[in-house]
Amino acid sequence: MNIRSNTLEEGLYNKNEVSIIRIPQQKFLVIYVKKNSTKFNIAIRIGILKYLSQLILMEYEKENKTKTKVACEKYKNFSLEKIRMMPNFISDRKENESCALLIRQPNFINEDYFKKIYSKAKKNSYHPILEEIEFLITGSRLCAQIIQTESTAEIKGSLEELDRYILSNNYEHADRYFREIYLNSSHEKKGRSGTRILRCNISKAADQKYKAKSNLTVDMSKSN
Known part of the structure; x- marks a missing residue:
């Protein structure tokens, strides 16, 4: 499987509906x-x-x-x-x-x-x-993401599809959270009106060392 690595913000919105990408710092x-x-x-x-x-x-x-x-x-x-x-x-x-x-x-x-x-x-x-x-x-992290179009009824269904994709490629969730990225007008001009990215951190199923590093993201305990 090819894992995309991008440094420009717009390159992180892949054309494929489901994909695995390397997010830089x-x-x-x-x-x-x-x-x-x-x-x-x-x-x-x-x-x-x-x-x-x-x-x-x-x-x-x-x-x-x-x-x-x-x-x-x-x-x-x-x-x-x-x-x-x-x-x-x-x-x-x-x-x-x-x-x-x-x-x-x-x-x-x-x-x-x-x-x-x-x-x-x-x-x-x-x-x-x-x-x-x-x-x-x-820090840099490995992620799986799905493009959710305006025709998608619920986030839950898209996340379930993303889960199946992660498991089928021998990955697992690196933490318990996911991101919703709301695409703005600059992306809508490119034909992505009404879409958003659903993205989660992942690691190889047996890669405990990487899993520990991938959690260096957002301290969600501050929201409790």
Whole structure:
């Protein structure tokens, strides 16, 4: 089996409906959503997360001008990602209510620059939810993903198909969580309207050493 390895964000959305890919190190802004949060509270967190992400990019582009103009254009439409527990790992329905919300950041943004713009945002447009946002670096990991089209009735069915694909290729889940990646307008122009990516970390069934490393992603205990 060919495992795709990509460094550009848009290359991680494969044309195949189900595939196994190697995800490189990535940087994110992340905010954790507690159990029993209302839709309104989640929407506010998404809005503030997007605001800070856009502010970081705008400030970086302004400071570096022509040197990064082309580079910044590629990163202006990063999709919102949500991490939550896989249905087959849930023993209690309420356990699925917590999640983490993330937005990818360009590789040229480091933690020091994040802290600089983060402080500026809190000073100029303070909101208490800003205090909940963290800068996160995830290591390279092996993932299985499925493209869920608008014709797919439920996430559960797509995840079951993904499970069968993982098992049939002698892989297993490296942790209990999956990502929903909501494709934005930049992807819709490429004929992917109404689609999202469902992605989970995997490892070879007997590869315990890799499984331990693959868990270096998001600390979901913060959402409990």
